[in-house]
Amino acid sequence: MLIALLPxxxxxxxxxxxxxxxxxxxxxxxxxxxxxxxxGAAYKASGHPLPDSTLDLAKRADAILFGAVGDPDCxxxxxxxxxxxxxxxxxxxxxxxxxxxxxxxxxxLADASALRPEIxxxxxxxxxRELNGDVYFGEKGMRTTEDGLREGYxxxxxxxxxxxxxxxxxxxxARARRGKLCSVDKxxxxxxxxxxxxVVIEISAxxxxxxxxxxxxxxxxxxxVRAPGQFDTIVTGNLFGDILSDLASMCAGSIGMxxxxxxxxxxxxxxEPIHGSAPDIAGQGKANPLATILSAAMMLRYSLQxxxxxxxxxxxxxxxxxxxxxxxxxGGTASTREAGDAVIAAL
Amino acid sequence: MLIALLPxxxxxxxxxxxxxxxxxxxxxxxxxxxxxxxxGAAYKASGHPLPDSTLDLAKRADAILFGAVGDPDCxxxxxxxxxxxxxxxxxxxxxxxxxxxxxxxxxxLADASALRPEIxxxxxxxxxRELNGDVYFGEKGMRTTEDGLREGYxxxxxxxxxxxxxxxxxxxxARARRGKLCSVDKxxxxxxxxxxxxVVIEISAxxxxxxxxxxxxxxxxxxxVRAPGQFDTIVTGNLFGDILSDLASMCAGSIGMxxxxxxxxxxxxxxEPIHGSAPDIAGQGKANPLATILSAAMMLRYSLQxxxxxxxxxxxxxxxxxxxxxxxxxGGTASTREAGDAVIAAL
Ligand SMILES: CC(C)[C@H](C(=O)O)[C@@H](O)C(=O)O
Ligand SMILES: CC(C)[C@H](C(=O)O)[C@@H](O)C(=O)O
Numbered sequence: 001m002l003i004a005l006l007p008x009x010x011x012x013x014x015x016x017x018x019x020x021x022x023x024x025x026x027x028x029x030x031x032x033x034x035x036x037x038x039x040g041a042a043y044k045a046s047g048h049p050l051p052d053s054t055l056d057l058a059k060r061a062d063a064i065l066f067g068a069v070g071d072p073d074c075x076x077x078x079x080x081x082x083x084x085x086x087x088x089x090x091x092x093x094x095x096x097x098x099x100x101x102x103x104x105x106x107x108x109l110a111d112a113s114a115l116r117p118e119i120x121x122x123x124x125x126x127x128x129r130e131l132n133g134d135v136y137f138g139e140k141g142m143r144t145t146e147d148g149l150r151e152g153y154x155x156x157x158x159x160x161x162x163x164x165x166x167x168x169x170x171x172x173x174a175r176a177r178r179g180k181l182c183s184v185d186k187x188x189x190x191x192x193x194x195x196x197x198x199v200v201i202e203i204s205a206x207x208x209x210x211x212x213x214x215x216x217x218x219x220x221x222x223x224x225v226r227a228p229g230q231f232d233t234i235v236t237g238n239l240f241g242d243i244l245s246d247l248a249s250m251c252a253g254s255i256g257m258x259x260x261x262x263x264x265x266x267x268x269x270x271x272e273p274i275h276g277s278a279p280d281i282a283g284q285g286k287a288n289p290l291a292t293i294l295s296a297a298m299m300l301r302y303s304l305q306x307x308x309x310x311x312x313x314x315x316x317x318x319x320x321x322x323x324x325x326x327x328x329x330x331g332g333t334a335s336t337r338e339a340g341d342a343v344i345a346a347l
Numbered sequence: 348m349l350i351a352l353l354p355x356x357x358x359x360x361x362x363x364x365x366x367x368x369x370x371x372x373x374x375x376x377x378x379x380x381x382x383x384x385x386x387g388a389a390y391k392a393s394g395h396p397l398p399d400s401t402l403d404l405a406k407r408a409d410a411i412l413f414g415a416v417g418d419p420d421c422x423x424x425x426x427x428x429x430x431x432x433x434x435x436x437x438x439x440x441x442x443x444x445x446x447x448x449x450x451x452x453x454x455x456l457a458d459a460s461a462l463r464p465e466i467x468x469x470x471x472x473x474x475x476r477e478l479n480g481d482v483y484f485g486e487k488g489m490r491t492t493e494d495g496l497r498e499g500y501x502x503x504x505x506x507x508x509x510x511x512x513x514x515x516x517x518x519x520x521a522r523a524r525r526g527k528l529c530s531v532d533k534x535x536x537x538x539x540x541x542x543x544x545x546v547v548i549e550i551s552a553x554x555x556x557x558x559x560x561x562x563x564x565x566x567x568x569x570x571x572v573r574a575p576g577q578f579d580t581i582v583t584g585n586l587f588g589d590i591l592s593d594l595a596s597m598c599a600g601s602i603g604m605x606x607x608x609x610x611x612x613x614x615x616x617x618x619e620p621i622h623g624s625a626p627d628i629a630g631q632g633k634a635n636p637l638a639t640i641l642s643a644a645m646m647l648r649y650s651l652q653x654x655x656x657x658x659x660x661x662x663x664x665x666x667x668x669x670x671x672x673x674x675x676x677x678g679g680t681a682s683t684r685e686a687g688d689a690v691i692a693a694l
Contacts, residue, residue, distance in 0.1 A: 247569060
């Protein structure tokens with residue numbers, strides 16, 4: 001089984017290194033790694049954030065372990081050359097339409113959340129975010145109005161097939177959890193959302209065992225802070241999912257802790273921590289590698305059908321935290337390497 | 348000075364009644380009220396959520412005090428007949444482009460926030476949201492794809508004049524506060540946001556005394572939970588402002604507490620609580636009227652140039668809370684009427 005390693009920018013290489021060290025320690029038969037540049041690092045090396053050879057490796061691989069992209073040096077580049085285009089390109093080219101972002105609080109980190117401990121403790125939500133459509137991938141550009149003014153525009157849209165596909169992922173995910181699905185949209189204003197809501201309701205006929213509810217996105221953002229324990233699984237579009245998943249993970253504590261999976265229809269996936277490239281602390285050995293280590297666990301479970309080592313990794317992370325492991329984002333002083341060591345020791 | 352009263356749906360009439368009683372008690376010279384139906388109530392009475400006579404009153408008035416719109420009975424109506432169209436129509440027809448939404452915690456309500464008290468206490472942010480453009484007002488509809496699929500679409504756009512206008516409101520607002528402005532967009536993905544960011548930077552040349560920063564919307568949502576005290580004034584577009592302002596107010600405690608102003612270029616405004624029509628508790632005399640009472644204070648300050656009675660109202664609310672006033676949303680049992688009485692007594 002070939003794993004593509006795409007470390008990317010900033011702290012990406014540091015956190016990927018710890019995940020690889022852990023996977024090596026597990027000694028899983030037949031696991032091979034191949035690395036390629038992506039993001040700002042790839043642009044600097046070869047003029048494009050997602051070089052053909054990198055995309056090719058991603059296509060050949062059985063799963064992709066991704067660090068982070070984002071580099072302030074590249075902010076002034078034309079849009080198609082910016083680091084972020086690499087992750088958007090991978091999602092689209094590999095048809096990774098379903099982004100699964102769990103947000104839950106490790107019991108030992110109750111203090112890391114900005115929420116009151118009694119509220120934070122209840123968080124156990126899976127956000128299912130659509131990744132291949134919405135205003136992210138519609139026609140966009142700059143144009144001039146009739147009055148000669150500069151105008152930026154982006155077309156938001158979803159068709160019924162796109163919504164039905166992610167809705168099914170949402171219902172299936174809820175079924176494997178606690179049986180509750182909340183669909184988030186802005187149907188009181190947007191036609192894209194009205195279609196979304198109509199189709200989610202149509203698909204719900206196939207899932208009579210799942211309790212379906214709907215929230216407007218402004219209300220959903222509030223409810224995630226007010227009473228996150230009310231949510232089991234949330235399904236939403238690309239843009240609202242971007243905002244709500246970051247919000248949910250912050251409610252659950254540090255975003256240095258949370259993994260994500262981006263899956264295609266066959267279960268092939270790209271796995272990445274939800275945090276960014278954190279240029280401010282890059283190269284200092286301070287980054288928290290746990291989100292990437294937990295992403296590797298998701299990879300074993302979802303794409304490689306190896307639930308057993310996945311469970312072992314998650315238990316080891318939990319035990320390492322219980323044993324006092326804290327990186328800087330969690331108020332401690334452990335280095336990236338020490339965090340990796342602590343998880344390996346807890347295996 | 349003519350005040351248009353538009354109570355609307357659900358708890359709207361109950362909370363407006365208390366604000367009017369308070370304004371009456373203040374005995375402000377020359378204040379006249381005229382009431383008109385809006386939202387689902389107007390639809391049921393006359394077939395349209397924003398009847399011509401209501402729009403006409405809103406145009407004639409010096410300021411508008413608005414309750415809430417939203418009625419589950421109307422969910423299945425065509426979009427242009429739904430209650431929400433009334434508030435969208437008023438914002439657009441009256442060119443109310445600048446929505447000011449303060450979020451701050453009354454010291455006596457530190458317990459009402461889901462955030463840890465030491466984090467919640469620091470919240471004092473003004474969100475300046477653009478109200479006349481963005482994906483709210485672009486072309487939208489249902490169409491059929493080449494493959495015969497239903498597709499919903501909405502065009503997001505901003506031109507440079509729209510951005511410059513709200514950016515100036517943002518800079519001026521920051522100048523009257525603590526001198527810090529954070530502009531929120533999604534420029535790493537959206538061209539509309541790229542234009543937004545470019546224009547905000549251009550306008551900043553006229554405000555060298557203001558410290559300007561930029562955040563992506565996903566990060567802004569996280570930061571509002573993690574460390575809201577870092578923000579002074581936030582300026583953002585219509586859609587992101589909808590989400591972030593509700594989020595900020597929830598961080599500050601109950602949304603039953605927070606007012607808003609929607610202003611045109613001359614300072615004429617519509618004032619409304621940020622909460623909705625709450626159909627589940629409508630007609631029971633349980634709603635918290637404080638957000639509407641505080642909206643009336645904003646009205647006196649911004650549209651009627653009466654800062655002195657505005658200060659008196661705000662102080663009376665604060666004193667009533669210090670005296671123990673708590674409606675249901677704040678964990679107490681005071682009725683809507685008792686809450687109004689408590690504020691009047693504290694005047
Ligand atoms: C980097 C950016 C384009 C990306 C997104 O908006 O999807 C990121 O915020 C994420 O959520 O993975
Ligand atoms: C009712 C709805 C159309 C409205 C909006 O989205 O603007 C509301 O959420 C608000 O924020 O005032």
